Amino acid sequence: MPWPAALERQLKISLQDRVPLAPLTTWKVGGEAEFLLAPRDPHEAHRAFALCQAEGVPTWRIGGGSNILVHPAGLAGLTLWMGRMDSFSWAWRDKGMLLVEADAGCPTRRLLNFCLSQGFSGLEFATGIHGSIGGALMCNAGAGADSMGQSVEWVESVERDGSLRRWDSAEIRFDYRFSSLAAEPRLVTRCCLKLEAAERSLVREKVLRFWSLRKGQPHGTMTAGCVFKNPGPGVEPAGLLLDRSGCKGLTVGNARVSPLHANFVENAGSAMATDIWHLICLCRQRVLEMSGVWLELEVNLLGGPWE
Ligand SMILES: Cc1cc2nc3c(=O)[nH]c(=O)nc-3n(C[C@H](O)[C@H](O)[C@H](O)COP(=O)(O)OP(=O)(O)OC[C@H]3O[C@@H](n4cnc5c(N)ncnc54)[C@H](O)[C@@H]3O)c2cc1C
Structure with missing residues (x-):
């Protein structure tokens, strides 16, 4: 049975075919997905990714589409758009420490707004950063000296062999716009972030400071953030x-x-x-x-x- 039919049968879903991807990106350019699935939950995402890996089908992952350039010829195989997996929940760990569990498609901005309204610190750097938490983990999104990696407790991913793996933060290397998670074409399904309770006014102050770093950047235009990485110590940005x-x-x-x-x-x-x-x-x-x-x-x- 061809893989699209097998996937539809196993997951009891219908795949969309020839889906324009430009609307799913902030640059608003690029070709079509041969097939597209927007998984409803981590379980569905796991099964779809695992089946495609087993069949040797190219499997592309898109979160908020704010850091990608899609080829004009489009993407053969299956594109997983994570935008429907957007929920999160939270629980106290110790006094003053909050654990937030988020599905990969959860908009980073939504988590930041939650932190702002409830008074939790750790994600202020995400001010003005677009996209999903899954994309932020793969790119180690950040600003100034702060980045995603520093708040990670664990990350759950589907590996190439179809297995589900939970990575403790100590097992992941995060560096400037680099995450060792991106070394393999895996699918991030969920993560847990640890945040600290803080005065709301202090969180707000920090957020405003991060906003001020963006003064010299374009707003309201179609971009994908910075195109190039800074070369590193001793070289100009x-x-x-x-x-x-x-x-x-x-x-x-x-x-x-x-x-x-x-x-x-x-x-x-x-x-x-x-x-x-x-x-x-x-x-x-x-x-x-x-x-x-x-x-x-x-x-x-x-x-x-x-x-
Ligand atoms: C105006 C603007 C300002 C920005 N400013 C910043 C900034 O200050 N700092 C910064 O770091 N970035 C910035 N960005 C870039 C971007 O918003 C971030 O890198 C963001 O975290 C990317 O998340 P995304 O969900 O959009 O990822 P996408 O663009 O969808 O994907 C990025 C990469 O991650 C992969 N991916 C996405 N989701 C998953 C998943 N669930 N599992 C496996 N792989 C996945 C994709 O295949 C792709 O390789 C900016 C972008 C814009 C438009």
């Missing part, structure tokens, strides 16, 4: 290198480098994924020629090959 290389305002088709911040590429209206990709390549080449630095991508490329 990617935005500065790009600016010095004359990238601000550069355009390819309807994609343009933000005139506010050179590390943001905007879809100015009807850009294609190829416009964005060619603009990224152009910027990277300019920085290499001007500064001898090869910038590493922060955004994730889905599909391909990318020429």
Whole structure:
């Protein structure tokens, strides 16, 4: 039996086929998913991912779509869109320490709002960060010196062999925009975060401080956050290198480098994924020629090959 039919039968669901993925991304570009499933819960996600792995079917994972560029030719196989798995619950551990269990598709912003309204500290860095908690774990999303990894108690994932695994925080390496979870094409289904009780006013103050870091960044335009990672100690930040290389305002088709911040590429209206990709390549080449630095991508490329 072909895998889509087997999956539909086992899960008692219908897959959607030829689904445009652009609306599921913040850049609003990219091709179609050959088949798409939005799992309702971790169990359904587990079974779908495991079956596809067993059948050798390419399985793509999308959370909030705020850090991805989808290839114009689309994604063959199954795309799992995690947006329906958006719930979370919480319980006290010790005095002053809260454990929050969240499904992978839970919007990071929703957890931050919960922390703001209830007075819990630990996620303030997520101010202005889009997407889901699963995506934030895979990318170790962060701002300033703070990032997702520091709040993790455990992460649950489905592995390539179909098994369910719970990772304690000590087993995961988190670094600047890096998580060892991303070393394998696994599916994050749930996680547990530990947060501290704090005065609401203090949480709010911290959130406002993180907002102020965003002053020089574009708002209300279609971007995927920073395109490139900062190169690291002793080298200037990617935005500065790009600016010095004359990238601000550069355009390819309807994609343009933000005139506010050179590390943001905007879809100015009807850009294609190829416009964005060619603009990224152009910027990277300019920085290499001007500064001898090869910038590493922060955004994730889905599909391909990318020429
Ligand atoms: C305006 C703007 C500002 C931003 N600012 C920041 C910032 O300050 N700091 C920062 O770090 N990021 C920033 N970002 C980028 C982005 O919001 C974060 O990286 C976010 O955490 C990505 O989450 P997502 O759910 O959108 O992931 P997606 O874009 O959907 O996916 C990202 C990667 O994770 C994988 N993935 C997603 N969910 C799962 C899952 N459940 N299991 C396995 N793999 C999965 C995808 O396959 C992909 O490889 C910004 C983005 C925007 C649009």
